[in-house]
Amino acid sequence: MNTTGISSWAVDLADVGAIYPFQGLELILLIIALVFWIWWHIVTFRMEFDRQDEKIRKYGNSEHITQAIENDK
Amino acid sequence: MGNNLDALTTIFTEFYYWLTVALMFLIHVGFCMYEVGASRRRNHMHTLLKNSMLIPLVTITFFFFGWWIYWAFPNGPFITGGIEWEAANANSPVSDIMGTNLSDRITGVFWAAFLLFSWTAASIVSGSVIERINSGAFWILAVLIGSGAWIIDAAWGWHYQGWMVQLLGYHDAYASGVIHAVAGGFALGVLVVLGPRLGKFAADGKPRDILPHNPWLVCIGLFLIYTGFWGFYVACNVPLISPEGIGGNITGETWTATTIYLTPTTLGAITFNFLMSLSGGMMMGYFVSRGNAFWTYSGGLAGIITASAGNDLYHPIQAMIIGGVGTYLAYKLHYWVENKFKIDDAVGAVAVHGYAGFIGLVICGFVLWGHPSSPYDGYAAINPLGNFIGAIIMFGVLGFLPGYIASKILHAFGLLRIPKEVELMGLDFGTALEEEAAAREVREAEIAMANGK
Structure with a gap:
């Protein structure tokens, strides 16, 4: 088993290029990363809106809002 | 790295760019301090995270497609040629040089230097929209400016074969336009749709001062941006290259530092001019704001930004004067736009980056008129019209418009404002x-x- 293509350093470094593991799977890695990126935006948007709704429900009355503004000195 | 000289040149260049990246991190630290200092206490952590999270998001997207764009689109495409597939594919996220590779030691650090510019572009926008934008919406806008708009303008006007350099003689050595005007224009486009913070304008339209909760933090943040700016400047240069390596009209065997256009300059020149334009800007900022600390520090930044387009060539006193002029105009424009159009730019980013960058490009076109924009044959020389058109492209076409349109879309879906x-x-x-x-x-x-x- 060898994931990097280098099994020994008895080589001329001038002949060595990429040495990261699983070369050839870059496209699959990219697709996974792109899906994660898009998923992250969607999920965090939802988290943000849920949190805002919760805050409005819990603290959206004039008493809390006045408290927040008055304490902000 | 066939011999010791090659090895030394390669490792020097690798280390040089690496060091610029480490220095430019300070720009982001400064932006975060400045933004948090400018926000009110009840918005601190949100403000900090909104800005901080652009770091990973712009980084990954710049890896996915931003870097590819830079190498693909110097011709427009279809203005001076097609898509540069060969160069673009070599720098795509699936290329083997975009990873640990012993035959390429420069791409990683060069990519990172560009990436830190991307963070800066997005961070400029971040400050102006504090306390009322949804973080999720801002992060989409950050990706758009950081891995899209700015890098397209870099391909066009900050690439040795960019079409704007070839046809317009566009010159913008230290990014007055390609970072600052574009980000300032983008921020303005977002602000027009986003609207002011509640309470910013009185019922009669008169603007109120929403004071920073911590002016000290704001000023130290700006100071840190100055510090990181050194890395930004140095990263704009190619540190060491031979005439043979450039392959243009330069004769002889004298190696040199060059701008991104491969036109010769020196580190000494940009050190002179960085400091003198900073000084001109700070002095003017202090004067025009009557000793306001925030505008004095911002003036230093505006001074550098105004002079940046031509700081590879200016005389230091020219850099100082240009820095002062840009700061004066940016300050006046900030308040004029605020009063006239009710734009709430919380940190003055549109003025310091956008207006100063635009003005700097226009001035550069006049002051460097006739100087070769490139070491290659067939390129237009630097000229006032070319740089003026370039300023419009940077601020308006690639800055304001994408910011405005993207914000309109986010607003239409109810995603933009809290x-x-x-x-x-x-x-x-x-x-x-x-x-x-x-x-x-x-x-x-x-x-x-x-x-x-």
Whole structure:
């Protein structure tokens, strides 16, 4: 088993290029990363809106809002 | 690296860019301090995270497609040629040089230097929209400016074969336009749609001052941006290259540092001019704002930004004067736009980056008129019209328009702005109350234990 293509350093470094593991799977890695990126935006948007709704429900009355503004000195 | 000289040149270049990246990190630290200092207490943590999270998001997207764009689109495409597939594919996220590779030691650090510019572009926008934008919306805008708009303009006007350089003689050595004008224009486009913070304007339209909660933090943040700016400047150069390596009209065997256009300059020149334009800007900032600390520090930044387009060539006194002129105009424009159009730019980013960058490009076109924009044949020389058109492209076409359109779309889906109640109570309010309650519960439990209960 060898994931990097280098099994020994008895080589001329001038002949060595990429040495990261699983070369050839870059496209699959990219697709996974792109899906994660898009998923992250969607999920965090939802988290943000849920949190805002919760805050409005819990603290959206004039008493809390006045408290927040008055304490902000 | 066939011999020791090659090895030394390669490792020097690798280390040189690496060092610029480490220095440019300070720009982001500065932006975060400045933004948090400018926000009110009830918005601190949200403001900090909104800006900080652009770091990973712009980084990954710049890896996915931003870097590819730079190498693909110097011709427009279809203005001076097609898509540069060969160069673009070599720098795509699936290329083997975009990873650990012993035959290429430069791409990683060069990519990172560009990436730090991307963070800066997005961070400029971040400050102006504080306290009322949804973080999720801002992060989409950050990706758009950081891995899209700015890097397209870099391909066009900040690439040795960019079409704007070839046809317009566009010259912008230290990014007055390609970073600052584009980001300032983008921020303005967002602000027009986003609207001002609640309470910013009185019923009669008169603007009110929403003071930073911590002016000290704001000023130190700006100071840190100056510090990181050194890395930004140095990263704009190619540190060491031979005439043979350039392959243009330069004769002889004298190696040199060059701009991104491969036109010769020196580190000494940009050191002179960085410091003199900073000084001109600070002095003018102090004068025009009557000693306001925020505008004095911002003036230093505006001074550098105004002179940046031509700081590879200016005389230091020219850099100082240009820095002062840009700062004066940016300050005046900030308040004129605020009054006239009711634009709430919370940190003056549109002025310091956008207007100063635009003005700097226009001035550069006049002052460097006739100087070769490139070492290659067939390129237009630097000229006032070319740089003026370039300024419009940077600020308007690639800055304002994408910011405005993207914000309109986000607004249409109800994603852009936080609800009024949340804005009034502050973005941190509920969390702060809950944290306070949790801390109180722990204290009460500890007191109970101390009393043997």
